[in-house]
Amino acid sequence: MPFVDRDFINDLPNRVDIVGLINKRVALKKAGKDYKACCPFHEEKTPSFTVVPTKQIYHCFGCGESGGIIDFIMKYDHLAFVEAIETVAGESGISVVYDQTAKPVDMRFKRYNKLMEELSSFYQEQLKTSAAKKKVVDYAKNRGVSGSIAKRFELGFAPPGWTNLFDAYKDSEESTQDLLKMGMIVPKKDKKDDYYDRFRDRLMFPIHNTKGSVIGFGGRVLSSKDNPKYLNSPETPLFSKSKELYGLYHCRKYSRKIDAIIVVEGYMDVIALHQQGITNVVATLGTATTSSHLQVLSRTAETIVFCFDGDKAGRDAAWKALQTSLPAITAGLVIKFLLLPEGEDPDTLINSESAKAFNKRVDEAQTLSNFLFEHIKAEVPFNTIEGKTLFLEKSAALVNLVSYPIYQQQLIEGIAQTIGQNITQVEKAIEQNIANNTQHYYANALEQAEIVNQSFQTKPKRTSPSSIKSLMSRMISCVINYPSLVNDPETSSVIEERARKLPKSDVLVELIRHAQVESDLSKEALLLPYKSKERVYNRLKELSVMEPFLSEYEAKEEFGYTLTAAEKFYERKSTKASILSAKTHDEEKAVMQDIMKSKVSATRQKKS
Template sequence: MPYISQSFIDDLPNQVDIVDLINKRVPLKKSGSDYRAPCPFHGGKNRNFAVNAHKQFYHCFKCGESGGAISFIQKFDNLDFVEAIETIANECGLTIEYDSNTNPVDPRIERYRALSKKVGEFYMAQLRTSPAKAKAVDYAKSRGISGEIAKRFELGFATPSNKDLLLHFEGNEQEVADLKTLGLVKEGQYGDYDFFRDRLMFPIHNTKGNIIAFGGRAFDKDAKAKYLNSSESVIFSKSRELYGLYHARKNSRSMDYMLVVEGYMDVVALHQAGITKVVATLGTATSTEHLQILIRTTNTIVFCFDGDDAGRAAAWKALKITLSVIKAGATFKFLFLPDGEDPDSLVKKESAKAFEQRIAKAQTLSQFLFTHLQAEVDFDTIEGKTLFLEKATGLIKSVNYEAYQQQLLEGLAQVVDQNIDQVRSIAEQQAPPTQEPPPVYVDMEVDYENLDEVDMSSFTDDSGHSQPMRKPVVKRSNMKALMSKMITLLLNYPTLADSTIEVRVRTIENSQVLLELVRSAQMDEDISQTELIKPFQDKQGIFDRLKQLCTLEPRLSEIQAREEFLAILTAIENQQKSEQIKSSIHHAHTLEDQQKIMQGILKGKRKT
């Protein structure tokens, strides 16, 4: 995406009328040389907010908010800098000038966005006109979704047919090809088919309101996956998008906080109740990119999770990511719901006001940090308190915001009833936070002189005994790293699993743990890490190792994760094939047999 020309930015105040721009949002009245109104930022009835047409400047004499046209649009419309400039240019009929030294915009982007808009319109039309719409309408009504909210979120319906979407666009070859690229149409053994079928459809918008992807909610309780998302593409990355952010900005007067929930329906249901400052991640754990977007939007971010073990594990994961990105002015809180409740059910049971009171009383990050770690140790013993200190100081060292880091250390000193200098001393002795290792791409050339058995001691068979490989495949350190990396990727990105992956993994020796994880992930695309590893609880060695791998969080997009997973899988397959060939040569009884095997290898290489 090219940058907006700096000269255009500098000249923008000279081309717009700040009074007209603000008056569209806040009614102004002439008062002397200025225009006045109640301040839109701190409220109240007094006309403390002044706009000066000559200086192209606004200022509130009460709260001190001030700035120019771009600053006002950023704050009032809850937009970032570029979005504010684009909004002003559109309203004033100006053509944005881009820096000619940057690369042009990828022409596919606008084409994909235009097509996504058409797809959204198709799904919305099906919700109104399809003969099969009753189940979608009934479901929406059962969840208390009004027509107004359905329209706000542009909800739609994917019909049960395999090809309704495909047939709608079949007259345009380019659009059909693009539908496949976006993952909305899939290629199967018996022909092309619609990816979304028999689901309530939730368009996913970017911050400008463009549809960039879709989510679909199944009606059948026995559906393989309750929720499905579009594939990642050049216009959609799960780790960089938040469902409902566009709607939160558009329908909220202020952004004094942002609530982060787990699903589409939670966002929609809270809007229905009048709580609009809410977003959801798109079937992934909270990423650093998500946090950076949220910090630009508001000063207070409240994570909302179920109060069960899985919810608290997800919250802990979010906390650890948050520690490294927190900065001045940003506050993070954690709200845990009563057992068996989600935001939708709770807001209906209590009231919007009661739910907002829960938000206001949510735990601060520091409270959750200390209480969670205390629960993990025997805090009444010297040993437990020592372990608590080591864990807490290790995490606190990952905080880059120095003032907050010092406050956390002081809070920790109070919890353990020790002198702050003693706590600082312990913190200084802690090793720096472990950084995520770079992607594992191992040279898979066979070292025939130093072949070794694969050490899979962390993974045992049903009897609890470790099973060394009968055939040496690769050096111990390499195989352990590769297998662990693949499992870590799958635990963090369950959508990697599909029938093709299962067939390939099945051919890999000593891959039973990975294979079982793949099969479980296929059964439920939105399965949590806790649910993925639960079947291994009776195999303590495996279970402990999987819990360790769950703590590793590769910061990759889904596309990057898939590429890395497939690269590792291919490397292992190639290595295993090499070993099989070597074994064949070794067991050949005659020189002629060996020559035939070598000729087969060379013939295979020429084909590739």
């Protein structure tokens, strides 16, 4: 995001009509020199919201909200600071002045944005005019999607055929490369300069960023014979599934107030809820909730309600969301969980009961603490001493993830009350858990250091295969649990290349490729190709359970550290083998000189 010139920011409020801008959103009435209205930020019957044009400020005498025009637009339109400035300037006919000393905007991004808007228009037009449109129109009608909601979300249709997009842009090499960069076309195997469309014969859902620009697409099949059921754009310079939320732009645009924001699992859940007037809803894009998602959500509302299907997959997704949420909890943020009746999802439930009934479910959703305690209680024989001990151990490990001291203390008191122990005993158990984790961490670090140091031994010493396997296993576990680790557009190719250079890394490289090709793969789908290889499949299933549990950020750090440790081990092992292979002193000296040259060259490359 570009930096706005500081002088421009300071001068902007003096150049705009605060009354006119607020009046577009809230009906103001003249009251002497000032203007009044019912406050848009809290419920009231008697107007207490006042706009003072001579001072360019607003103030509510009921709830205390006050500020200038930028503050108002940020809060009312649910925008970030720079976005609010651009909105105020744009509606006032003023060109934004950006900081000229900042890094200039990459012009390629303007091309990418223009291209994605063109593609969105193309898919919308195909929904109206394609000869094959009947099946997609019938599908939308059967799902209860009205024309107005289809227009709101800019739904479209990718017609049948392998090369509709490619044929339209193939005469321009730049456009073809841009389509490839945006993941909209895919290169054919072993055929240079020949591509096919990623999305074919699907209902298309444009994915918007917070400004409303199209940054990616999701597509749903229209036949049960086709798969995958849902397909998303891959990671691109515009789109990162671990950071974006489907429907967030529409949530902010169509919700007058956002006291709470509901997080669901799919496109159709968002659309079905909008259809019934529930607009404070978003969906993750084929990935588990991430810390980046939580940062965006917490800026939008003070209450986040995770709403998942009542089946096992839904419960697992809710539990993973809880684990990711614990480090993100801050003062004023409330996180709740709503598990729907088994066999139901928001789409089906909202169509079988009223919006009022669904909102009541949201209001009565479990708090994070209740969900945490109930989930762990269901995992252990709670009515026994052993069960309560396990409950305490499992709870302690999760409480350690909380960085907000007041909430952490409240959880400790809740644990003590649940198991009938005093707070001091629970705190001791948590301290012991921290000590055990620290000991485990340093044991792993020492083990990895020993792997590296063994290559310096004068006498040949066999390296423990299990130690090397533990490095590979840890990397595989990280990728299975967080495929987004290898989907960063800037580093994905580098990671794959580094992994490929490691001996016996076939499975790791395959998993990385699968995760990069299909950006919305679930854990189960990622392992599916190995089901015919029973031994490998069973081992991967074991590794899919991450012990100890790591957040996405911690897993990224762990993966990078472990990959580096494995590289260093094999590098030093290769160096040692070269030295030992020398038959004479002169050969040994020559080998050492080559090694030193390569190290100097590598050091220079890093510095440059």
